[in-house]
Amino acid sequence: MLRQQVVRCRLIQRSRKALLKNCYATVSQTSPREKDTLNALVYRVNSATDTVENGPLKDVRVAVKDNICTAGIPTTCSSRILETFKPPYDATVVKLLREAGAPIVGKANCDEFGMGSLNLWSIHGPALNPSQYDKSPGSEVELRSAGGSSGGSAAAVAAGLCDAALGTDTGGSVRLPASYCGVVGLKPSYGVLSRWGVVSYADSLDCVGILGKSVGHVQRVFQTLNKFDDKDPTAVHPDARKQAGFLCQERVNAWPGDATLSNLRVGVPQEYFPTELSTAILQPYRNVLRSLAKRGAQIIPVSLPSTHYALSAYYVIASAEASSNLARYDGIEFGLRVDPDNMNHVNQAGDIYAQTRTFGFGEEVQRRILLGTYALTADAFDNYFLQAQRVRRLVRADFDNVFSARNVLSSTSSAPECGVDILLHPSAIRTAPPLVHDAERDVYKLKGSKDDLDAYLQDVLTVPASLAGLPAMSVPAGVGEDKWPVGVSIVGQWGCDEAVLKVGEEIEKIIGNGEAIEDRHEMRK
Amino acid sequence: MLASRGRAIFKLTPCYSRYVHQSRDPIPDKRWPGWAVVVGIEVHAQIKSREKLFSDTWTSTLSQEPNTRVSAYDAAFPGTLPRLNPKCVELGVRTALALGAKVQHRSAFDRKHYFYPDLPSGYQITQHYAPFATNGTLRLPKSAVEVRITQIQLEQDTGKSTSEAHGSTTYIDLNRAGTGLMEIVSEPDMRSPEEAAEYVRALQSVLRSVGSSDGNMEQGSLRCDVNVSVHKLDKPGEFGTRCEIKNLNTIKGMTVAITSEVLRQIQVLENGNKVAQETRGFDEDRAETYTLRSKEDAPDYRYMPDPNLPPLLLKEDYVSNIRSHMPDLPGPIQARLLNMGLTQRDTEVLMAIDSGREVGYDGALGQGAVAYFDTVAQGRDPKVVVNWITHELLGQLSHRQETFTQNPMTAAQMGDLVDLVQSKRITGTSGKLILRHILEHKTTTMPSQLAQELLLLAAQNDDSLKQWCNEAIEALPSEAQKVREGNERTLNRILGHVMKISRGRANPESAKTMLLSILK
Structure with a gap:
């Protein structure tokens, strides 16, 4: 395929209007409860040709987020610019799934290139949330967002379309939809799961994440994918993994679980309760803390003082990297190409690219490219990009100052005397936000929202762990006052993914989540 | 660009x-x-x-x-x-x-x-x-x-x-x-x-x-x-x-x-x-x-x-290892060659070939003329070796309109050839003949083997030398007579005939002595 690429920049007139007409995806207006109208899967795989038979994951049906490459299967990143793109290769994580025999059911909807918190920025339309708990026969179905950017992955798991799903998490894109949809969502330590074949949004933050209907499912998939990949230059060396695993195991052994959690030290970060945090979230969160304390865990308030600056730093870094990573979508080697209407206005290559990029990228992606491009200009670089990197180091140091385990990736880190084993905080500032259907434009939007910045605010609770590269997992903690799911997040020291999973399992036992999803399916039938 | x-x-x-x-x-x-x-x-x-x-x-x-x-x-x-x-x-x-x-x-x-x-x-x-x-x-x-x-x-x-x-x-x-x-x-x-x-x-x-x-x-x-x-x-x-x-x-x-x-x-x-x-x-x-x-x-x-590429960390022992295996630089190479007794001109010829040589991939140094010389000169007289390379080998290559990179003759072959001539097992003339043969047929056969196959080994026993000398004297009776009369300059014509019928195998010095002993 590559051999034949004598690529030509041919300048042909073409009607943009004709293209526009075909490209807006529409969402069926029937009940979102029905599996095929959730819009969770945007491509279904019927036969599993490359999957090993009778592998250890043969009973785990998996959906793959549409920004993770699947050989010969469309990988659109929910972007018009890659609408017809079929990569000639599998991402390493997909290859590992196939080798373990996991049946891949399809590609999951997401925000364009992973940029968004509501899965509204997608050429496939929004992924809708199937998780309304209060489902009495004949009651009104409420349209709510599945969250983003891995909204399709979360919705597919919640609706029982699969047992687990791959997502990506750059600033909360796995944990947030997991929280909204009432499923488990793990963002592993940065550098642990291979990013080869995962379409880059912000390389220094992007992680492959795993969503599942139970902690056990997530753990099985995680253990399958947790392999050093020398094709990923950011993969952490096996020695460091082993070292972190050892430190982590020491702590886990101290709290055997079940009967007693007496040596488990749970940190509650003060800064994670902003005024925007909905009170509906607090009750389920407190219940979890109370139950853990009842079983002997020590609840310890901690402070992570740089948290306030984390959100701004995150958006500068993520946008800067995005502006760089998305420069490759120019319509030359692959993907969409739009030729200019009028050749007389074409003086340089950029004039041609502008057509493709203006038409091919959605609003949010364009916004972040512009922001990131500005942050990297010579005038702004020091005040924005470098400043954000400084904040990032402070955020990392904050975490290292509270955890009982040393950060093996940092030569200067030494664990404090009475550090905490994990941090526990609400995953989101609210339950899944309601959507309204704008019949005129046939698109969905956030109900009652005035400001685009509202969407960014949500990331306050999830971006610090992303900036620090730490493992973080949202597990269901019951429902809020509105009967929609609430998640709590467990954050651990780098490389302590197993400890995070272990605590998740304990919380799952308290909440009885495994049955919860099944119950909902039963009720739906 | x-x-x-x-x-x-x-x-x-x-x-x-x-x-x-x-x-x-x-x-x-x-x-x-x-x-x-x-x-x-x-x-x-x-x-x-x-x-x-x-x-x-x-x-x-x-x-x-x-x-x-x-x-x-x-x-x-x-x-x-x-x-x-x-x-x-x-x-x-x-x-x-x-x-x-x-x-x-x-x-x-x-x-x-x-x-x-x-x-x-x-x-x-x-x-x-x-x-x-x-x-x-x-x-x-x-x-x-x-x-x-x-x-x-x-x-x-x-x-x-x-x-x-x-x-x-x-x-x-x-x-x-x-x-x-x-x-x-x-x-x-x-x-x-x-x-x-x-x-x-x-x-x-x-x-x-x-x-x-x-x-x-x-x-x-x-x-x-x-x-x-x-x-x-x-x-x-x-x-x-x-x-x-x-x-x-x-x-x-x-x-x-x-x-x-x-x-x-x-x-x-x-x-x-x-x-x-x-x-x-x-x-x-x-x-x-x-x-x-x-x-x-x-x-x-x-x-x-670049957020994908970690910093490039080069440890001191990595650098010093490369330093200790560094190929020679032009200045030191010339000094070394001159020190071995080569003339300024010879070193310049060798190094000029190298400056145009093909560089190998991943730092493999192509078999340049200096390296070729170094290999052949091991245990041999550098001046003799450089003569064979610069005069005979390069001369023949340029005659054939070929470059040094196209040279089919291995250093081992060249070394063997020099040894054969130096030990007088073949004559210089035979040596040049073998060199041309190797360039022509691009053979990997060693010169000592070729000398046998081509019947070029210098006459080791007096019998065959005597036979060639007698044949030559018979073929050129008047010249033989002149030598007998003391005109030794004519000897060279008979000697030439010996070389011809022996196809270069006769050692000219020995043949000369033999002819004189027969004729006087």
């Missing part, structure tokens, strides 16, 4: 600082009386590695079909990631050591952004903030000038775009995209177009001797951007505003471009105007430079640390 677009505009600034650069006095020149010239050069040399800098695709030569050496990474397909080729680093370190530069224990890769069709990812990976080597020098052999090297950095080459003269189609060839480059930046230490040319030649020679690059300007594996400024001869240190001339592809073109740029700048100044800092191109046909873009139009490359 686009790899370096406009880079120097801000990067060279520190080197031009008036306070730093005082090392050389201005040099008067008849061509521009009263004016002094200052030149700095940025060289982009393609690293001769088998695989590209960040992918395992093979590098290409100009003869490859377009777009046959392209991987998904080279074409910037989504999801692909770079993986640094350690061979490129090793060749970079060799180059840095050869230039006496300090290899940094920690360097890093950055992205330089611009949109162009032959740059598929929209950025070039380079080492803008932290180059891997700094502070080197290159001593120019003829003028004995020490040119300071500011820094050496690793970076990616771009693809190539070709446009039809009046068409609207641009063709893209990604074979070259992602090939490793070394950017070698000099201080403004040259004072004439000729010194600039000498610098590039000296650099080419260093690159080839350490095996890091072909350094071939015609084939584009070495490209130069030149910074030129002029100032009043009587105001040393008060450097003028510089202009950068991009993409000079021959040494001759470079000297012409510098000369014409110097004259242009002097003209501007003498007319009472100021030289504007800008980037200029060179029109070879008109022997003139022209404005590409002014300083104000310099693009903002939005340099950013």
